[in-house]
Amino acid sequence: MTNWDWQQSVMRSRICLRQECPRSTRARYFLFIPWIYQQIESRVGRRRGQVTKDWVARKARHAEIDLIGHLLESEDSSGTIGSWSGKSLKRLPSSVYWNGLSEWRIRLCPWSLDSYHHRLAVHGPPEVGDGMDGGWPNWHPGLPPPPNGFPEGTSMQLRLEEAEYLRDRILETHPNSLLGQLALGTSGAFDVESPWEVLDLGVDLPPDVANIVRHAREFSLAMHGAVLVYNLMLAEALAEPNPEWVDQYRSMLADWSDEITARSNEFSSWDRSDFWQTVARTRSNVPSRSRQFIDSWLDRLLAADDPSSLADHPKVRNLIDNRERQLKKTQARLHNPRLLELWNGETGSGTARMNYRWPVMRNHLADIHACPRPSVGGPGVLEAPGSAPAAGLRPATRGV
Numbered sequence: 001m002t003n004w005d006w007q008q009s010v011m012r013s014r015i016c017l018r019q020e021c022p023r024s025t026r027a028r029y030f031l032f033i034p035w036i037y038q039q040i041e042s043r044v045g046r047r048r049g050q051v052t053k054d055w056v057a058r059k060a061r062h063a064e065i066d067l068i069g070h071l072l073e074s075e076d077s078s079g080t081i082g083s084w085s086g087k088s089l090k091r092l093p094s095s096v097y098w099n100g101l102s103e104w105r106i107r108l109c110p111w112s113l114d115s116y117h118h119r120l121a122v123h124g125p126p127e128v129g130d131g132m133d134g135g136w137p138n139w140h141p142g143l144p145p146p147p148n149g150f151p152e153g154t155s156m157q158l159r160l161e162e163a164e165y166l167r168d169r170i171l172e173t174h175p176n177s178l179l180g181q182l183a184l185g186t187s188g189a190f191d192v193e194s195p196w197e198v199l200d201l202g203v204d205l206p207p208d209v210a211n212i213v214r215h216a217r218e219f220s221l222a223m224h225g226a227v228l229v230y231n232l233m234l235a236e237a238l239a240e241p242n243p244e245w246v247d248q249y250r251s252m253l254a255d256w257s258d259e260i261t262a263r264s265n266e267f268s269s270w271d272r273s274d275f276w277q278t279v280a281r282t283r284s285n286v287p288s289r290s291r292q293f294i295d296s297w298l299d300r301l302l303a304a305d306d307p308s309s310l311a312d313h314p315k316v317r318n319l320i321d322n323r324e325r326q327l328k329k330t331q332a333r334l335h336n337p338r339l340l341e342l343w344n345g346e347t348g349s350g351t352a353r354m355n356y357r358w359p360v361m362r363n364h365l366a367d368i369h370a371c372p373r374p375s376v377g378g379p380g381v382l383e384a385p386g387s388a389p390a391a392g393l394r395p396a397t398r399g400v
Contacts, residue, residue, distance in 0.1 A: 025096065025360060026079040026156045027166055027367035030106055033094050034139045035146040036063045041125035041138070049124075056117040064092045067151050074155030079363065104169040109138040140169070156367070163371035166364075178213055181205055182365055190365045195358045196220075215275045218267065220354040221259060226297050228253045229311045230320050231348045237334055238345075245345035250311070252351070257308035260301070267302060293323045 040059050044051055068082040068089070081096065082089035094113060101107035109116055116138070126137060144161050147154060158166070170183045178198070182190045189203045196217035199210060232249035235242060260267065272295075279286060296319055301307060310316045324332045333340045333349075343349065 025081065025363065027364040028156050028158055028162070029081070029093050029097050030101060030104065030166060030169075031144065031146070031158075031162055032067060032151075032154075033097050033101060034106060034143055035150055036060060036067070036094070038139060038143075038146075039063070041120065044120055045125050051121050053114075053118040053121045056121050057114075060094060060117070061092060063151075064094060065089065067093075067154070070151045070154050071156065074153070076155040076157045079156060103173065104166075105173050106140050106143065106169055107138065108136060108140060142168075158367055158371055160371045163368045167368055176206065176209060178205070178209055179361055179365075181209055182361075183368060190362050193358075194220075194353075194355055195361075211274075212278060215278055216356060218263075218270050219275065220356075221256075221263065222267070222298055222301055223294070224353045225253065225256050225260070225301065225307060225310065226320060227350055228256060229316065230324070231345070231351055232311055233317060233320065234333055234340065234343055234349065235345045237340060238343075239337065239341070242345055248345070249348070250308075253308045253311050257306065260307045272298065289326055293319065293326075 037060065040056060040063070043059070044056065065082070065087055068080060068086060071077045071080040072083060077083070081093045098107070098113050102110075109119075111119060142165060144159070144165050147159070167183050171180055174180045178195060181203070182198070185203060189198060189201060192198060192201070194217075196213050198205070199213060199217075205213070228249055232246065232253065235245040235249055238245075276291070297316075300310060300313070300316055300319075304310055321334055324334055330336065331339060333343055
């Protein structure tokens, strides 16, 4: 159980970006990828029927690897994907951002990246026209054009029109989300270490958004204890137990217990029924066994006088043991001596508290806010949900 992604997925789709991104990614990749593929589509259009899917994939890889060098030569290269791997990069930016491009409706074609390569090779780019007979574009028609000579001389810094475009994409697709609200607000509103700290800044969030953030905070803190108990069990199960690692996790559990106790009023009033209803509205697919485990852990946590005592409760340990075997089967570390031997107790397995990929969202917001924006309601004014921050924005679909 190297990480507990099933926990993160419960709330992530309403808090942050639904994409798998390294922490250092930057917002301009949402434009780099379409620009690269538009260039390839142009080349395919002139050679219709003469290229293969592999040819398209090779051209895309070459362009994305070439982009690395140009970015590293710029003054703003922080967050460049492949800065260390270079030509040996395995996961290209297009793969990292493909789902996110769809979430923000920048990518309009519904296919996987591999299927897109295939269809582009076989059919060529769509012939977009007017009326019923017109094709459907692969990319949003309002996509800003690339800078002259792209990718020569490019950097991570957004131009004003690009920042406005990305803000509009967020607000059209996900206005009733924390991401959408912070895209509207001031830059200082997201300069915090976790998403729930936004609540402490006095940002005027709509009630439903603030409620989601509170649920995310309580869930993150509550489930962190289960992860720490799991790591403690691993440290104790080693053939040659490391006393320092055991002490490390017991100390972390004590700190966690203190934080739970300090928030006892919030936890005692936490509406778990509303929590699960909120999760259901996100259309997140939470397996029944995951929900059973979460509810069982929360029941025991809320009933405990001393949360740290859960670490030695036989039924709690059995609960976590069974959960690992459900998820990993023969790869469960607690029952696989070889895998247990490879476990590094110093860093642990998924010991960081869930933050719903907040660092990624914060980076993207920082890039967008780095370009000054004409004031709509005066400096620092957060527009009301449903208001149109830019011409042509339509009411929302579901939030991120």
